[in-house]
Amino acid sequence: METVKSLIVILMSSVLVNNYVLSQFLGICPFLGVSKKLDQATGMGVAVTFVMLMATAVTWPIQTYILNNTGLEYMQTIVFILVIAALVQFTEIFLKKYIPALHKSLGVYLPLITTNCAVLGVTINNMTDGYGFVESLVSSLGCGLGFLLAMVLFSGIRSRIDEMNIPKALRGLPVTLIAASFLSLAFFGFAGIIDNLFA
Amino acid sequence: MFDILIALLVVGAVGLVAGILLVLASYFFRIEEEEKTKLIRECLPGSNCGACGYTGCDGYAKALALGEAEPHLCVPGAIAVAEKLSEILGVEVKASDPIVAFVGCNGTCEATSKKADYDGIDSCLAASMLYGGPNACRFGCIGCGDCSKVCPVDAICFEDGIARVDSRICIGCGMCAKECPKNIIAIIPRDARVAVMCNSNDKGAVARKNCKNACIGCKKCEVNCPTNAITVIDNLSVIDYGKCIACGKCAEVCPTHCIKLTDFAAHSIIDYGK
Numbered sequence: 001m002e003t004v005k006s007l008i009v010i011l012m013s014s015v016l017v018n019n020y021v022l023s024q025f026l027g028i029c030p031f032l033g034v035s036k037k038l039d040q041a042t043g044m045g046v047a048v049t050f051v052m053l054m055a056t057a058v059t060w061p062i063q064t065y066i067l068n069n070t071g072l073e074y075m076q077t078i079v080f081i082l083v084i085a086a087l088v089q090f091t092e093i094f095l096k097k098y099i100p101a102l103h104k105s106l107g108v109y110l111p112l113i114t115t116n117c118a119v120l121g122v123t124i125n126n127m128t129d130g131y132g133f134v135e136s137l138v139s140s141l142g143c144g145l146g147f148l149l150a151m152v153l154f155s156g157i158r159s160r161i162d163e164m165n166i167p168k169a170l171r172g173l174p175v176t177l178i179a180a181s182f183l184s185l186a187f188f189g190f191a192g193i194i195d196n197l198f199a
Numbered sequence: 200m201f202d203i204l205i206a207l208l209v210v211g212a213v214g215l216v217a218g219i220l221l222v223l224a225s226y227f228f229r230i231e232e233e234e235k236t237k238l239i240r241e242c243l244p245g246s247n248c249g250a251c252g253y254t255g256c257d258g259y260a261k262a263l264a265l266g267e268a269e270p271h272l273c274v275p276g277a278i279a280v281a282e283k284l285s286e287i288l289g290v291e292v293k294a295s296d297p298i299v300a301f302v303g304c305n306g307t308c309e310a311t312s313k314k315a316d317y318d319g320i321d322s323c324l325a326a327s328m329l330y331g332g333p334n335a336c337r338f339g340c341i342g343c344g345d346c347s348k349v350c351p352v353d354a355i356c357f358e359d360g361i362a363r364v365d366s367r368i369c370i371g372c373g374m375c376a377k378e379c380p381k382n383i384i385a386i387i388p389r390d391a392r393v394a395v396m397c398n399s400n401d402k403g404a405v406a407r408k409n410c411k412n413a414c415i416g417c418k419k420c421e422v423n424c425p426t427n428a429i430t431v432i433d434n435l436s437v438i439d440y441g442k443c444i445a446c447g448k449c450a451e452v453c454p455t456h457c458i459k460l461t462d463f464a465a466h467s468i469i470d471y472g473k
Protein backbone atom coordinates (compact mmCIF):
# COMPACT_ATOMS: atom_id res chain seq x y z
CA MET A 1 0.00 0.00 0.00
CA GLU A 2 2.85 2.33 0.90
CA THR A 3 4.53 1.76 -2.47
CA VAL A 4 1.32 2.48 -4.38
CA LYS A 5 0.90 5.64 -2.31
CA SER A 6 4.44 6.78 -3.03
CA LEU A 7 4.00 6.04 -6.75
CA ILE A 8 0.82 8.13 -6.82
CA VAL A 9 2.68 10.95 -5.08
CA ILE A 10 5.47 10.76 -7.70
CA LEU A 11 2.91 10.75 -10.53
CA MET A 12 0.88 13.68 -9.19
CA SER A 13 3.93 15.75 -8.34
CA SER A 14 5.43 15.33 -11.81
CA VAL A 15 2.13 16.13 -13.54
CA LEU A 16 1.13 19.19 -11.50
CA VAL A 17 3.79 20.51 -9.12
CA ASN A 18 6.99 19.87 -11.03
CA ASN A 19 5.40 20.28 -14.45
CA TYR A 20 8.32 20.17 -16.88
CA VAL A 21 7.17 22.99 -19.06
CA LEU A 22 5.48 25.30 -16.63
CA SER A 23 7.65 25.11 -13.52
CA GLN A 24 10.98 23.72 -14.74
CA PHE A 25 10.93 25.46 -18.14
CA LEU A 26 12.18 22.45 -20.08
CA GLY A 27 10.82 21.64 -23.53
CA ILE A 28 9.79 25.23 -24.20
CA CYS A 29 10.60 24.91 -27.91
CA PRO A 30 7.85 22.41 -28.82
CA PHE A 31 5.60 24.06 -26.21
CA LEU A 32 5.68 27.33 -28.16
CA GLY A 33 6.14 25.83 -31.59
CA VAL A 34 3.51 23.13 -31.86
CA SER A 35 0.76 24.51 -29.60
CA LYS A 36 -1.11 26.50 -32.25
CA LYS A 37 -3.75 23.87 -32.88
CA LEU A 38 -5.34 21.41 -30.47
CA ASP A 39 -4.86 18.28 -32.60
CA GLN A 40 -1.18 19.04 -33.21
CA ALA A 41 -0.63 19.84 -29.54
CA THR A 42 -2.25 16.55 -28.50
CA GLY A 43 -0.18 14.61 -31.05
CA MET A 44 3.03 16.17 -29.81
CA GLY A 45 2.07 15.57 -26.16
CA VAL A 46 1.31 11.91 -26.75
CA ALA A 47 4.53 11.47 -28.75
CA VAL A 48 6.61 13.06 -25.99
CA THR A 49 4.97 10.87 -23.32
CA PHE A 50 5.72 7.80 -25.40
CA VAL A 51 9.35 8.75 -26.01
CA MET A 52 9.90 9.68 -22.33
CA LEU A 53 8.72 6.23 -21.25
CA MET A 54 10.89 4.47 -23.84
CA ALA A 55 13.92 6.61 -23.03
CA THR A 56 13.64 5.95 -19.30
CA ALA A 57 13.24 2.22 -19.86
CA VAL A 58 16.53 2.19 -21.79
CA THR A 59 18.64 4.78 -19.94
CA TRP A 60 17.93 3.51 -16.42
CA PRO A 61 19.65 0.12 -17.01
CA ILE A 62 22.50 1.81 -18.89
CA GLN A 63 23.17 4.17 -15.99
CA THR A 64 22.76 1.55 -13.29
CA TYR A 65 24.59 -1.37 -14.86
CA ILE A 66 27.13 0.21 -17.19
CA LEU A 67 27.99 3.78 -16.19
CA ASN A 68 27.88 3.27 -12.40
CA ASN A 69 29.95 0.08 -12.58
CA THR A 70 32.68 1.62 -14.71
CA GLY A 71 32.84 4.88 -12.75
CA LEU A 72 31.68 6.90 -15.73
CA GLU A 73 28.79 8.78 -14.05
CA TYR A 74 30.19 12.03 -15.47
CA MET A 75 29.54 10.82 -19.05
CA GLN A 76 25.81 10.58 -18.29
CA THR A 77 24.70 13.53 -20.45
CA ILE A 78 26.58 12.49 -23.58
CA VAL A 79 25.65 8.83 -23.38
CA PHE A 80 21.98 9.68 -22.73
CA ILE A 81 21.79 12.04 -25.69
CA LEU A 82 23.35 9.38 -27.90
CA VAL A 83 21.04 6.65 -26.70
CA ILE A 84 17.87 8.75 -26.86
CA ALA A 85 18.59 10.00 -30.39
CA ALA A 86 19.26 6.48 -31.64
CA LEU A 87 16.20 5.17 -29.83
CA VAL A 88 13.85 7.76 -31.35
CA GLN A 89 15.17 7.06 -34.84
CA PHE A 90 14.76 3.34 -34.28
CA THR A 91 11.21 3.82 -33.02
CA GLU A 92 10.34 5.85 -36.10
CA ILE A 93 11.66 3.21 -38.48
CA PHE A 94 9.89 0.48 -36.52
CA LEU A 95 6.54 2.29 -36.40
CA LYS A 96 6.69 3.13 -40.12
CA LYS A 97 6.98 -0.54 -40.95
CA TYR A 98 4.67 -2.22 -38.46
CA ILE A 99 2.17 0.35 -37.13
CA PRO A 100 1.66 2.81 -40.02
CA ALA A 101 -1.44 4.31 -38.39
CA LEU A 102 0.50 5.30 -35.27
CA HIS A 103 3.40 6.48 -37.42
CA LYS A 104 1.03 8.72 -39.35
CA SER A 105 -0.21 10.43 -36.19
CA LEU A 106 3.13 10.56 -34.32
CA GLY A 107 5.49 10.52 -37.30
CA VAL A 108 5.91 14.24 -37.86
CA TYR A 109 6.71 14.86 -34.21
CA LEU A 110 9.18 12.05 -33.59
CA PRO A 111 12.21 13.69 -35.29
CA LEU A 112 11.43 16.88 -33.37
CA ILE A 113 11.73 15.02 -30.08
CA THR A 114 15.12 13.46 -30.90
CA THR A 115 17.01 16.13 -29.02
CA ASN A 116 14.22 17.47 -26.83
CA CYS A 117 15.59 18.72 -23.52
CA ALA A 118 12.47 17.63 -21.60
CA VAL A 119 13.16 14.01 -22.51
CA LEU A 120 16.81 14.29 -21.51
CA GLY A 121 15.76 16.17 -18.37
CA VAL A 122 13.38 13.43 -17.27
CA THR A 123 15.95 10.66 -17.65
CA ILE A 124 18.66 12.60 -15.81
CA ASN A 125 16.31 13.78 -13.03
CA ASN A 126 15.17 10.20 -12.45
CA MET A 127 18.79 9.31 -11.76
CA THR A 128 19.48 12.35 -9.57
CA ASP A 129 16.38 11.65 -7.49
CA GLY A 130 17.59 8.07 -6.96
CA TYR A 131 14.41 6.46 -8.27
CA GLY A 132 14.19 2.71 -8.87
CA PHE A 133 13.14 1.31 -12.25
CA VAL A 134 9.36 1.32 -11.62
CA GLU A 135 9.47 4.70 -9.88
CA SER A 136 11.42 6.10 -12.84
CA LEU A 137 8.81 4.83 -15.29
CA VAL A 138 5.97 6.31 -13.24
CA SER A 139 7.80 9.62 -12.98
CA SER A 140 8.36 9.68 -16.77
CA LEU A 141 4.72 8.89 -17.38
CA GLY A 142 3.77 11.76 -15.08
CA CYS A 143 6.13 14.17 -16.80
CA GLY A 144 4.77 13.17 -20.19
CA LEU A 145 1.18 13.63 -19.03
CA GLY A 146 2.15 16.98 -17.51
CA PHE A 147 3.62 18.03 -20.86
CA LEU A 148 0.44 16.87 -22.63
CA LEU A 149 -1.69 18.82 -20.13
CA ALA A 150 0.36 21.98 -20.61
CA MET A 151 0.21 21.65 -24.42
CA VAL A 152 -3.56 21.12 -24.46
CA LEU A 153 -4.25 23.99 -22.04
CA PHE A 154 -1.95 26.33 -23.95
CA SER A 155 -3.36 25.47 -27.37
CA GLY A 156 -6.77 26.52 -26.00
CA ILE A 157 -5.32 29.81 -24.78
CA ARG A 158 -3.58 30.42 -28.12
CA SER A 159 -6.71 29.87 -30.15
CA ARG A 160 -8.35 32.56 -28.01
CA ILE A 161 -5.36 34.88 -28.43
CA ASP A 162 -5.67 34.59 -32.21
CA GLU A 163 -9.15 36.09 -32.07
CA MET A 164 -8.17 39.03 -29.90
CA ASN A 165 -7.17 42.49 -31.04
CA ILE A 166 -3.63 42.70 -29.67
CA PRO A 167 -1.37 45.79 -29.79
CA LYS A 168 0.90 45.53 -32.80
CA ALA A 169 4.12 45.46 -30.81
CA LEU A 170 2.98 42.39 -28.86
CA ARG A 171 1.62 40.28 -31.70
CA GLY A 172 3.06 36.84 -32.29
CA LEU A 173 5.69 35.51 -29.92
CA PRO A 174 5.65 38.29 -27.26
CA VAL A 175 2.02 37.82 -26.31
CA THR A 176 2.49 34.04 -26.44
CA LEU A 177 5.33 34.27 -23.92
CA ILE A 178 3.26 36.53 -21.65
CA ALA A 179 0.36 34.06 -21.78
CA ALA A 180 2.78 31.20 -21.04
CA SER A 181 4.08 33.03 -17.99
CA PHE A 182 0.54 33.52 -16.67
CA LEU A 183 -0.19 29.83 -17.14
CA SER A 184 3.06 29.06 -15.35
CA LEU A 185 2.07 31.35 -12.44
CA ALA A 186 -1.27 29.54 -12.25
CA PHE A 187 0.55 26.21 -11.89
CA PHE A 188 2.44 27.52 -8.86
CA GLY A 189 -0.90 27.23 -7.09
CA PHE A 190 -0.37 23.46 -7.01
CA ALA A 191 2.83 23.80 -4.99
CA GLY A 192 1.43 22.76 -1.62
CA ILE A 193 -0.98 20.01 -2.56
CA ILE A 194 1.39 17.04 -2.65
CA ASP A 195 2.24 17.12 1.08
CA ASN A 196 -1.45 17.03 1.93
CA LEU A 197 -2.50 14.50 -0.71
CA PHE A 198 -2.91 11.66 1.79
CA ALA A 199 -3.17 13.67 5.00
CA MET B 200 45.14 7.81 -18.83
CA PHE B 201 43.37 4.59 -17.98
CA ASP B 202 40.17 6.50 -17.11
CA ILE B 203 40.07 8.17 -20.49
CA LEU B 204 40.51 4.84 -22.24
CA ILE B 205 37.58 3.33 -20.34
CA ALA B 206 35.41 6.34 -21.10
CA LEU B 207 36.33 6.18 -24.78
CA LEU B 208 35.67 2.47 -24.93
CA VAL B 209 32.33 2.56 -23.13
CA VAL B 210 30.90 5.57 -24.97
CA GLY B 211 32.30 4.24 -28.25
CA ALA B 212 30.72 0.86 -27.60
CA VAL B 213 27.35 2.41 -26.80
CA GLY B 214 27.55 4.51 -29.97
CA LEU B 215 28.60 1.51 -32.04
CA VAL B 216 25.75 -0.62 -30.72
CA ALA B 217 23.25 2.17 -31.40
CA GLY B 218 24.68 2.68 -34.89
CA ILE B 219 24.60 -1.02 -35.76
CA LEU B 220 21.05 -1.22 -34.43
CA LEU B 221 19.95 1.65 -36.65
CA VAL B 222 21.66 0.23 -39.74
CA LEU B 223 20.03 -3.14 -39.13
CA ALA B 224 16.68 -1.48 -38.52
CA SER B 225 16.83 0.59 -41.69
CA TYR B 226 17.77 -2.59 -43.59
CA PHE B 227 15.19 -4.97 -42.14
CA PHE B 228 12.32 -2.56 -41.60
CA ARG B 229 12.65 -0.51 -44.79
CA ILE B 230 9.54 0.04 -46.81
CA GLU B 231 9.61 -0.61 -50.52
CA GLU B 232 8.30 2.68 -51.80
CA GLU B 233 6.99 2.05 -55.25
CA GLU B 234 9.36 3.31 -57.93
CA LYS B 235 6.49 4.73 -59.95
CA THR B 236 5.08 6.76 -57.06
CA LYS B 237 8.51 8.27 -56.48
CA LEU B 238 8.94 9.19 -60.15
CA ILE B 239 5.48 10.74 -60.30
CA ARG B 240 6.02 12.68 -57.09
CA GLU B 241 9.16 14.22 -58.53
CA CYS B 242 7.20 15.61 -61.49
CA LEU B 243 4.58 17.33 -59.33
CA PRO B 244 5.22 20.91 -58.24
CA GLY B 245 4.95 20.17 -54.52
CA SER B 246 2.96 23.22 -53.47
CA ASN B 247 0.30 20.89 -51.94
CA CYS B 248 -2.55 23.19 -53.03
CA GLY B 249 -5.12 20.41 -53.21
CA ALA B 250 -6.67 21.62 -56.47
CA CYS B 251 -6.50 18.08 -57.87
CA GLY B 252 -8.90 16.94 -55.15
CA TYR B 253 -6.36 14.75 -53.33
CA THR B 254 -4.55 15.42 -50.07
CA GLY B 255 -1.50 17.22 -51.39
CA CYS B 256 1.00 16.13 -54.02
CA ASP B 257 1.85 12.87 -52.19
CA GLY B 258 -1.80 11.82 -52.21
CA TYR B 259 -2.17 12.62 -55.90
CA ALA B 260 1.04 10.73 -56.75
CA LYS B 261 -0.23 7.65 -54.91
CA ALA B 262 -3.61 7.82 -56.68
CA LEU B 263 -1.87 8.21 -60.03
CA ALA B 264 0.39 5.23 -59.42
CA LEU B 265 -2.63 3.10 -58.56
CA GLY B 266 -4.33 4.28 -61.75
CA GLU B 267 -7.20 5.91 -59.88
CA ALA B 268 -6.57 9.45 -61.10
CA GLU B 269 -6.30 11.28 -64.41
CA PRO B 270 -2.91 12.89 -65.17
CA HIS B 271 -4.31 16.31 -66.14
CA LEU B 272 -5.69 17.29 -62.73
CA CYS B 273 -2.66 19.24 -61.52
CA VAL B 274 -3.65 22.89 -61.92
CA PRO B 275 -0.38 24.67 -60.99
CA GLY B 276 1.70 22.29 -63.13
CA ALA B 277 -0.68 22.70 -66.09
CA ILE B 278 0.17 21.11 -69.42
CA ALA B 279 3.89 20.65 -68.77
CA VAL B 280 3.30 18.38 -65.77
CA ALA B 281 0.40 16.60 -67.47
CA GLU B 282 2.69 15.67 -70.39
CA LYS B 283 5.43 14.36 -68.09
CA LEU B 284 2.91 12.37 -66.06
CA SER B 285 1.27 10.78 -69.07
CA GLU B 286 4.71 9.82 -70.33
CA ILE B 287 5.39 7.93 -67.10
CA LEU B 288 1.94 6.37 -67.00
CA GLY B 289 1.80 5.73 -70.74
CA VAL B 290 -1.60 7.33 -71.36
CA GLU B 291 -2.91 10.10 -73.61
CA VAL B 292 -2.89 13.66 -72.33
CA LYS B 293 -6.24 15.31 -71.92
CA ALA B 294 -5.21 18.91 -71.60
CA SER B 295 -7.16 21.14 -69.30
CA ASP B 296 -7.41 24.80 -70.27
CA PRO B 297 -5.35 27.17 -68.16
CA ILE B 298 -7.58 28.96 -65.71
CA VAL B 299 -7.35 31.90 -63.35
CA ALA B 300 -9.28 33.18 -60.34
CA PHE B 301 -11.21 36.39 -60.84
CA VAL B 302 -12.89 38.53 -58.17
CA GLY B 303 -16.27 39.57 -59.56
CA CYS B 304 -16.76 42.77 -57.60
CA ASN B 305 -15.82 46.36 -58.23
CA GLY B 306 -17.39 47.92 -55.13
CA THR B 307 -14.41 50.10 -54.31
CA CYS B 308 -14.43 52.56 -51.43
CA GLU B 309 -15.34 55.27 -53.91
CA ALA B 310 -18.19 53.42 -55.61
CA THR B 311 -20.04 52.02 -52.63
CA SER B 312 -20.62 52.84 -49.00
CA LYS B 313 -20.81 50.97 -45.75
CA LYS B 314 -24.04 50.46 -43.84
CA ALA B 315 -22.18 49.72 -40.61
CA ASP B 316 -18.71 49.70 -39.08
CA TYR B 317 -17.53 46.17 -38.42
CA ASP B 318 -15.15 45.67 -35.51
CA GLY B 319 -15.29 41.94 -34.84
CA ILE B 320 -13.20 38.89 -35.73
CA ASP B 321 -11.00 39.66 -38.72
CA SER B 322 -12.64 37.23 -41.12
CA CYS B 323 -15.04 37.63 -44.05
CA LEU B 324 -17.04 34.61 -42.89
CA ALA B 325 -17.65 36.11 -39.44
CA ALA B 326 -18.41 39.55 -40.91
CA SER B 327 -20.89 38.16 -43.43
CA MET B 328 -22.80 36.39 -40.65
CA LEU B 329 -23.66 39.79 -39.15
CA TYR B 330 -26.53 41.11 -41.32
CA GLY B 331 -24.68 40.04 -44.49
CA GLY B 332 -21.58 42.06 -43.77
CA PRO B 333 -20.82 45.75 -43.30
CA ASN B 334 -21.17 46.74 -46.97
CA ALA B 335 -24.22 48.51 -48.39
CA CYS B 336 -24.26 45.84 -51.10
CA ARG B 337 -24.83 42.42 -49.57
CA PHE B 338 -23.23 40.64 -52.55
CA GLY B 339 -19.92 42.47 -52.64
CA CYS B 340 -16.40 41.81 -51.41
CA ILE B 341 -16.01 42.40 -47.65
CA GLY B 342 -12.23 42.69 -47.86
CA CYS B 343 -11.20 40.95 -44.64
CA GLY B 344 -8.95 38.65 -46.65
CA ASP B 345 -10.18 35.09 -46.10
CA CYS B 346 -9.17 34.41 -49.71
CA SER B 347 -5.64 35.76 -49.36
CA LYS B 348 -5.13 33.69 -46.19
CA VAL B 349 -5.70 30.40 -48.07
CA CYS B 350 -3.87 31.37 -51.27
CA PRO B 351 -0.87 29.01 -51.59
CA VAL B 352 1.09 31.42 -53.80
CA ASP B 353 0.18 34.76 -52.20
CA ALA B 354 -1.45 36.06 -55.36
CA ILE B 355 -4.24 38.06 -53.69
CA CYS B 356 -3.80 41.62 -52.55
CA PHE B 357 -6.26 44.38 -51.64
CA GLU B 358 -6.91 47.58 -53.55
CA ASP B 359 -9.53 50.07 -52.41
CA GLY B 360 -10.94 47.50 -49.98
CA ILE B 361 -11.47 44.87 -52.67
CA ALA B 362 -9.59 41.61 -53.14
CA ARG B 363 -7.65 41.49 -56.39
CA VAL B 364 -6.02 38.38 -57.85
CA ASP B 365 -2.67 38.91 -59.52
CA SER B 366 -3.26 36.76 -62.60
CA ARG B 367 0.46 36.55 -63.34
CA ILE B 368 1.01 34.66 -60.07
CA CYS B 369 -2.35 32.85 -59.77
CA ILE B 370 -2.14 29.10 -60.38
CA GLY B 371 -5.91 28.64 -60.62
CA CYS B 372 -6.15 26.16 -57.75
CA GLY B 373 -9.54 27.57 -56.70
CA MET B 374 -8.85 27.60 -52.94
CA CYS B 375 -9.97 31.25 -52.72
CA ALA B 376 -13.20 30.54 -54.59
CA LYS B 377 -14.03 27.80 -52.11
CA GLU B 378 -13.20 30.04 -49.14
CA CYS B 379 -15.09 33.22 -50.17
CA PRO B 380 -18.34 33.39 -48.13
CA LYS B 381 -19.92 35.62 -50.79
CA ASN B 382 -18.97 33.30 -53.66
CA ILE B 383 -17.78 36.21 -55.78
CA ILE B 384 -14.50 34.63 -56.89
CA ALA B 385 -14.95 32.84 -60.20
CA ILE B 386 -12.53 30.44 -61.87
CA ILE B 387 -12.50 31.47 -65.53
CA PRO B 388 -10.40 30.68 -68.61
CA ARG B 389 -7.10 32.51 -68.70
CA ASP B 390 -7.73 33.66 -72.27
CA ALA B 391 -11.05 35.33 -71.40
CA ARG B 392 -11.16 38.85 -72.83
CA VAL B 393 -14.25 40.15 -71.00
CA ALA B 394 -15.53 39.64 -67.46
CA VAL B 395 -18.44 40.87 -65.37
CA MET B 396 -17.19 42.69 -62.29
CA CYS B 397 -20.34 42.43 -60.22
CA ASN B 398 -22.29 39.73 -58.44
CA SER B 399 -25.34 41.68 -57.31
CA ASN B 400 -28.72 39.99 -57.79
CA ASP B 401 -30.54 43.10 -56.59
CA LYS B 402 -32.95 44.86 -58.94
CA GLY B 403 -31.33 47.58 -61.05
CA ALA B 404 -32.37 50.59 -58.99
CA VAL B 405 -31.36 49.03 -55.67
CA ALA B 406 -28.07 47.73 -57.02
CA ARG B 407 -27.25 51.14 -58.50
CA LYS B 408 -28.13 52.90 -55.24
CA ASN B 409 -25.80 50.60 -53.27
CA CYS B 410 -22.88 50.76 -55.69
CA LYS B 411 -22.06 52.95 -58.66
CA ASN B 412 -20.27 50.10 -60.45
CA ALA B 413 -23.04 47.50 -60.08
CA CYS B 414 -24.63 45.48 -62.88
CA ILE B 415 -28.17 46.80 -63.16
CA GLY B 416 -29.51 44.01 -65.36
CA CYS B 417 -30.39 46.33 -68.25
CA LYS B 418 -29.86 43.57 -70.84
CA LYS B 419 -27.99 45.87 -73.24
CA CYS B 420 -25.13 43.38 -73.36
CA GLU B 421 -27.48 40.49 -73.96
CA VAL B 422 -29.12 42.31 -76.87
CA ASN B 423 -25.83 43.42 -78.43
CA CYS B 424 -23.88 40.16 -78.13
CA PRO B 425 -23.48 38.68 -81.62
CA THR B 426 -23.14 35.11 -80.38
CA ASN B 427 -25.70 35.09 -77.53
CA ALA B 428 -22.91 34.41 -75.08
CA ILE B 429 -24.33 36.77 -72.45
CA THR B 430 -27.60 36.25 -70.62
CA VAL B 431 -29.04 38.24 -67.74
CA ILE B 432 -30.01 35.87 -64.96
CA ASP B 433 -31.52 37.28 -61.75
CA ASN B 434 -30.58 40.87 -62.66
CA LEU B 435 -26.97 39.93 -63.38
CA SER B 436 -25.06 39.45 -66.65
CA VAL B 437 -23.51 36.02 -67.00
CA ILE B 438 -20.96 35.25 -69.72
CA ASP B 439 -20.77 31.82 -71.35
CA TYR B 440 -17.06 31.64 -72.22
CA GLY B 441 -17.71 28.69 -74.51
CA LYS B 442 -19.60 30.99 -76.88
CA CYS B 443 -17.75 34.27 -76.27
CA ILE B 444 -15.68 35.46 -79.24
CA ALA B 445 -14.06 38.31 -77.33
CA CYS B 446 -15.46 41.04 -79.57
CA GLY B 447 -15.86 43.43 -76.64
CA LYS B 448 -19.32 44.69 -77.70
CA CYS B 449 -20.77 44.05 -74.26
CA ALA B 450 -18.11 46.16 -72.54
CA GLU B 451 -18.78 48.89 -75.10
CA VAL B 452 -22.50 49.17 -74.37
CA CYS B 453 -22.47 48.55 -70.61
CA PRO B 454 -23.79 51.76 -69.00
CA THR B 455 -22.15 51.19 -65.60
CA HIS B 456 -18.89 49.76 -67.01
CA CYS B 457 -19.29 46.65 -64.89
CA ILE B 458 -18.25 44.52 -67.88
CA LYS B 459 -14.52 45.01 -68.31
CA LEU B 460 -12.03 44.10 -70.98
CA THR B 461 -9.45 41.80 -69.43
CA ASP B 462 -5.98 40.61 -70.32
CA PHE B 463 -4.88 38.07 -67.75
CA ALA B 464 -1.50 37.45 -69.34
CA ALA B 465 -0.59 41.08 -68.68
CA HIS B 466 -2.67 41.31 -65.49
CA SER B 467 -4.75 44.26 -66.63
CA ILE B 468 -8.43 45.11 -66.38
CA ILE B 469 -9.46 47.93 -68.67
CA ASP B 470 -12.58 50.02 -68.76
CA TYR B 471 -13.97 50.33 -72.24
CA GLY B 472 -13.03 53.71 -73.71
CA LYS B 473 -10.61 54.58 -70.97
